[in-house]
Amino acid sequence: VFLVEYGGGPVQPGGSLILSCVHSGGTLNSFAFGWFRQAPGKEREFVAAFSRYGDSTYYADSVKGRFTISRDNAKNTVSLQMSNLKAEDTATYCCAASQIGWGLRSVSSYDTWGQGTQVTVSS
Numbered sequence: 645v646f647l648v649e650y651g652g653g654p655v656q657p658g659g660s661l662i663l664s665c666v667h668s669g670g671t672l673n674s675f676a677f678g679w680f681r682q683a684p685g686k687e688r689e690f691v692a693a694f695s696r697y698g699d700s701t702y703y704a705d706s707v708k709g710r711f712t713i714s715r716d717n718a719k720n721t722v723s724l725q726m727s728n729l730k731a732e733d734t735a736t737y738c739c740a741a742s743q744i745g746w747g748l749r750s751v752s753s754y755d756t757w758g759q760g761t762q763v764t765v766s767s
């Protein structure tokens with residue numbers, strides 16, 4: 645299983661970005677997926693996730709209403725649509741795959757991680 649993220653970059657406060665995570669080495673329904681982020685000097689934190697079959701989604705309170713996680717089975721892609729971005733959203737964003745499919749807010753529930761993509765929110 646390999647995960648590759650892309651779509652990060654600089655953006656002004658209030659702007660939008662879409663991050664994508666391309667998954668290879670299995671079908672999307674074999675895993676649950678999540679997005680995490682890590683800012684300099686801070687611990688990795690949960691952002692969003694969806695269950696193995698995509699029937700349940702989970703969001704951190706800090707991004708609820710602004711971020712949307714979605715999947716495209718045909719393209720083996722998991723996306724994170726981010727809007728109304730704030731300076732505190734600046735971080736390296738990583739997608740991750742979970743075989744156990746539960747406890748999706750926890751880093752320890754994930755087996756495979758992408759290399760991350762940087763998002764910088766600044767005027």
